Each structure stands twice: as C-alpha cells, then as structure tokens.
Amino acid sequence: MAAQTDVLIVGAGPTGLVLALWLTKQGVGVTIVDKNSGPGEASRAMAVQARTLELYRQLDIADAVIDAGYKTPAMNMWARGSHRARIPLVDAGRAVSAYPFVLIYPQDRHERLLVQQLHALGVDVHWQTELLRFEEGESHVTAMLKQADGQEVALTAAYLAGCDGARSLVRHQIGSAFEGGTYKQLFYVADVRVTGIEPAGEAHIAFDQSDFVLLLCYGEKDQYRLIGTVRDERAEHPEQLTFADVGHDAINGLNLKISEVNWFSSYRVHHRVTDHFRRGRAFLLGDAAHVHSPAGGQGMNTGILDAINLAWKLAAVVKGKAPEALLDSYQIERQAFARTLVETTDKLFSFVTAQGGLADFVRTRIAPIFASVAYKRASVREYLFRVVSQTTLDYRDSPLSQGRAGEVQGGDRLPWLPGGTADNYDSLAAIEWQVHVYGEAKADLAQWCAQHGIALHVFPWGPAYEKAGVARNAAYLLRPDTYVALADPEADASTLNRYFEARGVVLPA
Incomplete structure (x- = not known):
C-alpha cells in the first residue's frame, strides 16, 4: 500500500x-x-x-x-391467496430512457x-x-x-x-x-429455489393481513429472492431465527413450493439522514x-x-x-x-406494513384494483417509471445550476432524445464538460467551444425535440456527470464564459 x-x-x-x-x-x-x-x-x-x-x-x-x-417482465399483486393484478414493467419508460425496464x-x-x-x-x-x-x-x-x-x-x-x-x-x-429512527419490523431475505409459481420468471408481491412478501426472479431457473418481515415475539431474537420461523401466510398465498433455501438472513431497517x-x-x-x-x-x-x-x-x-x-x-x-x-x-413502507382492519382492506382490496387500472394509462406508467428510475432527480437549487431554455432548467437531467439523427446521450459517455445545441449553433459559440476545449454537439432540429421541451438553437452546458449546468436560450458565448468565471472553474483549454 x-x-x-x-x-x-x-x-x-x-x-x-x-x-x-x-x-x-x-x-x-x-x-x-x-x-x-x-x-x-x-x-x-x-x-x-x-x-x-x-x-x-x-x-x-x-x-x-x-x-x-434480468429484466423483470411484470409485477404481480396477490392478496389472501388470490391473484389480483399483473402490471407489465418492460418498456414502461420507453419515452424516457434507453433503459426503460426494471433490472434485477x-x-x-x-x-x-x-x-x-x-x-x-x-x-x-x-x-x-x-x-x-x-x-x-x-x-x-x-x-x-x-x-x-x-x-x-x-x-x-x-x-x-x-x-x-x-x-x-x-x-x-x-x-x-444521524437523525431518524428504526422500524420495529425485522426484515428477512432468503435465496430460494421455487416451483409452482405462476407466472414464472416475474416479480410477485403478496399480502395476507399484516404479512407480506416480495418474490423476485433474477434470471436463473426456479431461483428467486424472497423479502419479507418477521413479526411478533420471534423478532426479539433475530440471531436465533431460521427460515422456518418467519411468517408463511403470504408465501403460502402464492401457491408455490420452496424446495430449497440456499441462504437466509435477517436485518433491521432504519430511516436516517446525516x-x-x-x-x-x-x-x-x-x-x-x-x-x-x-x-x-x-x-x-x-x-x-x-x-x-x-x-x-x-x-x-x-x-x-x-x-x-x-x-x-x-x-x-x-x-x-x-x-x-x-x-x-x-410513507410507502408504512402503508405496506401497517396493521389493522382498515389497512388490511386497503392493501388487499383497494390497492390492487387501483394499481391495475392506473397502470393501463401510459401517462401513469411513465410517471411511476420516472420516480422509481431516479430520472426525475434534479439539482435546480444548486449553486451550479443556472438558466432555463424551453422546459429544461439548469440542474435538470438532460432529456433523452432518440428521435433525431443521433442519440443525444452517446456523447455523455465522456466524463467532461460539453455543450449541446438542438438546431443550429452560432458561429461565436462554436468558436468559443473550440478555443476552450469544450466539445460542442449539434443536433439538427426535429419535431421530437420540440415535444421534449428543449429550445431551438439554445445552448445547454452539461456537467461531467451529465446534468444541465446552464441552459441559455440565447446561446451566448459570453454567458458560458461568465458561468465558469463566477464559480472559479478552469476551462479545459
């Protein structure tokens, strides 16, 4: 060393x-x-x-x-032994990302x-x-x-x-x-061999009163990951727990047979931020x-x-x-x-684990119906994908974020725009400052980028760009981690220059 x-x-x-x-x-x-x-x-x-x-x-x-x-095809919802809903997950975010799926x-x-x-x-x-x-x-x-x-x-x-x-x-x-707290529930996770589950190869979440279990396939035949909670007095001595000790009501409701438990562990879950x-x-x-x-x-x-x-x-x-x-x-x-x-x-965890008759009714009766109906709407599918995929994350309140051009603001994740002549995310493979223009770049902007060693990527204007909310001929300065640093509708080279000077960042060249 x-x-x-x-x-x-x-x-x-x-x-x-x-x-x-x-x-x-x-x-x-x-x-x-x-x-x-x-x-x-x-x-x-x-x-x-x-x-x-x-x-x-x-x-x-x-x-x-x-x-x-493994790309999970769908999430299935079960309640008290009955299959209540199947929610397709493949291509849920096809308009948002080149990776529009849930990968296990x-x-x-x-x-x-x-x-x-x-x-x-x-x-x-x-x-x-x-x-x-x-x-x-x-x-x-x-x-x-x-x-x-x-x-x-x-x-x-x-x-x-x-x-x-x-x-x-x-x-x-x-x-x-490290303020926050610890959930009273004890979690368990198990690597198991499963037969009899239908549909096979998909994700399943099952509820039975206050008991729940999540079953995830990771691509190998009959191999699944089980995640659930341990309740009552058994949770007081986690070091003594085995898979036989956990609640099996929800597991049994899936009508499956667990032929082998390859690995089992339990752990506490906290909710804290430093x-x-x-x-x-x-x-x-x-x-x-x-x-x-x-x-x-x-x-x-x-x-x-x-x-x-x-x-x-x-x-x-x-x-x-x-x-x-x-x-x-x-x-x-x-x-x-x-x-x-x-x-x-x-909030989501509290809903899933809440005890009591009303909570049980909402989980086992209302939630599956709502989820099945809502997920048939493309706008709902896309919204949920954006939230879970972390593509909605922005840094708009950061001192590194400035400006707005079209619907895109400084601090936003750059919209993925595959509808033009090239994938605008291809250039983001480089860990560097760069400028994107959708339409035509001004001559002084191109000269400034060349002078300072910043890559300029120009994408010929098309209808897909307007629909996505980017402004025609605007300049989008991208940070090395691909988030928008500056969105300038005027594409003014002096504005980019002042951005770097104000933050003391040395230009590449």
Whole structure:
C-alpha cells in the first residue's frame, strides 16, 4: 500500500467501488480499503435503476450489467391467496430512457463486477484493512489503518471518502448526527429455489393481513429472492431465527413450493439522514450518509449517484481546475434528495406494513384494483417509471445550476432524445464538460467551444425535440456527470464564459 494518495476510500461496497472507478477514470489516485475479506456474499439490494445504467455508460459497463442482470417482465399483486393484478414493467419508460425496464442484479454479483472493472484499471481493493482513526491537517488527512496481519500503517490523503455503511466510523469521528429512527419490523431475505409459481420468471408481491412478501426472479431457473418481515415475539431474537420461523401466510398465498433455501438472513431497517455530508476533507456517501426502507429499490442506486456526483468535483479540485468551494455543492445537491427519498420510502413502507382492519382492506382490496387500472394509462406508467428510475432527480437549487431554455432548467437531467439523427446521450459517455445545441449553433459559440476545449454537439432540429421541451438553437452546458449546468436560450458565448468565471472553474483549454 502506498503511503500517500489523492483520495482514501473507506468501504468497498457499490458506492465506494463506483467512486474509485470514476476517480481513477479521471486520473485521480485512489486507495480503497475494506475490513471484510472480499466482496459481499449476501445481497439485500436487487434493482439497478435506469439512471444508474445511463451513467454506467461513462465507464462502458452498462451493457455488461444488463447482460448479467434480468429484466423483470411484470409485477404481480396477490392478496389472501388470490391473484389480483399483473402490471407489465418492460418498456414502461420507453419515452424516457434507453433503459426503460426494471433490472434485477443482486448486489453481491454487482460488487464482484465492479471489483473486476476496477482491477482492469489497475486498482485493487485492500481487503481486511480497517480504518482505526484519522486526523485532518491543513492540506491533507492522515489515516491510521490496521492491515490483515495486525500491523498498523499511516496513509496520507488529500481527501477521505466514508463509504463505510450505516455504522460509519468516518461519520462518528467527524461528529455528524444521524437523525431518524428504526422500524420495529425485522426484515428477512432468503435465496430460494421455487416451483409452482405462476407466472414464472416475474416479480410477485403478496399480502395476507399484516404479512407480506416480495418474490423476485433474477434470471436463473426456479431461483428467486424472497423479502419479507418477521413479526411478533420471534423478532426479539433475530440471531436465533431460521427460515422456518418467519411468517408463511403470504408465501403460502402464492401457491408455490420452496424446495430449497440456499441462504437466509435477517436485518433491521432504519430511516436516517446525516446532517453533514462533508466536514472539511472528509465526505460521507451511501449508507454512511442516509439509510431508508428498501421500498422502491432506491438505496444502492442513491449511493452510486452520490459517488458520481462527488467524483467529478473531487477530480477538478485535486487537479487544480476548481476551488474547494465546488465541493460544498455535494452536500447541497445530495442531502436534499436523500431527505426527500427517506420521506417517500417511509410513507410507502408504512402503508405496506401497517396493521389493522382498515389497512388490511386497503392493501388487499383497494390497492390492487387501483394499481391495475392506473397502470393501463401510459401517462401513469411513465410517471411511476420516472420516480422509481431516479430520472426525475434534479439539482435546480444548486449553486451550479443556472438558466432555463424551453422546459429544461439548469440542474435538470438532460432529456433523452432518440428521435433525431443521433442519440443525444452517446456523447455523455465522456466524463467532461460539453455543450449541446438542438438546431443550429452560432458561429461565436462554436468558436468559443473550440478555443476552450469544450466539445460542442449539434443536433439538427426535429419535431421530437420540440415535444421534449428543449429550445431551438439554445445552448445547454452539461456537467461531467451529465446534468444541465446552464441552459441559455440565447446561446451566448459570453454567458458560458461568465458561468465558469463566477464559480472559479478552469476551462479545459
């Protein structure tokens, strides 16, 4: 292990691995450590959302993840042993993203793929290496690490990224609060072999009074992931639980046979957000910064987007291309989303797990009918896809966001516009500042972009662009993480120049 690095990453789950990948791709030196002996063998997170796949194009790993995962055809809703609704999921967001589906890819497999990708870039995880403590100086952080052989070594880094989970040592040492609470329910997750389920190969959620279970297929014949809650006195001693101890009412209502339990685990779920995502040279990402219920399959994806949001900013500062003030935008942008997400998933989880006759009636009678009818409307399907896929996430209130052109504002995710002569997301595979124009680019804008080394992508105007809400001939300046930084209807080169000057960001050339 080197004695010095640009960024020390503590925790080699998906969040830490993605941060390491994006930093390495941008030429930033990283050291990534984890106290475990290797990638996880268990998996709670199952879904990879469309926004994550869009950003995975920057490392050319989106196709590999899709090939390794499983596109869920539909979600089936059951209540008290009866099939109540089937909601198709394939192509739910076909007008929103090139990845209009729900992809199931267990976290343990996902982590191993990310480790392999990082190794291909010349970086290996230092397993069985634990952060003991750290001290911050004026220009660096000195961390004391305990290696597998028990030896303690010091490492100096410009910045420290805490991706070390809900019990984060980094969060405790910087004194960040972690307000929220813990759900009384005890969750379980099991990897099982199932026969008799119909339709096979699809997702199923079943309710039976206060008991519920979620059944997910991940592409292998008869192999499913079961997620549910443990109730009553059995939850008081989770260390003694086996699969035979959990409630089976909802499971039995699916009319299936579980022939084999390959793996079983139980865990508590929290809903918390830290008050500081950054303190000096230390940052918190993923579960170290926010935890919430698994409703909607958002947790792992949120941590990954934390990492990508921070990575380009750290790279700019480490390379002397931006002032340290740029790093303040990380908390502003990600904390607001985390708080909204915790509130949303909390409401959904409370609905699913609420006890009582009225709650049971709504879940088993009203909800399936409403879901089946609502999902027949294209507008409802698209709205739900946007919410779950995290494609609605914007940074409009960020100090890095400016302007409006058409319906697109600074801080928005750039609309995916495949209706023209080219896919406008192809250029987003590059981790760099770039400008998009839909229509014709002014000569002075083209000259300014060429002079400053910023790629200019011009897309001939078409009806699809107008329908999507982009303004004709406007300039859209895109950040390295592909969000709109500046939307200028006048496409004025001087406006772009002032944008960079005001934020102290050095232009590429």
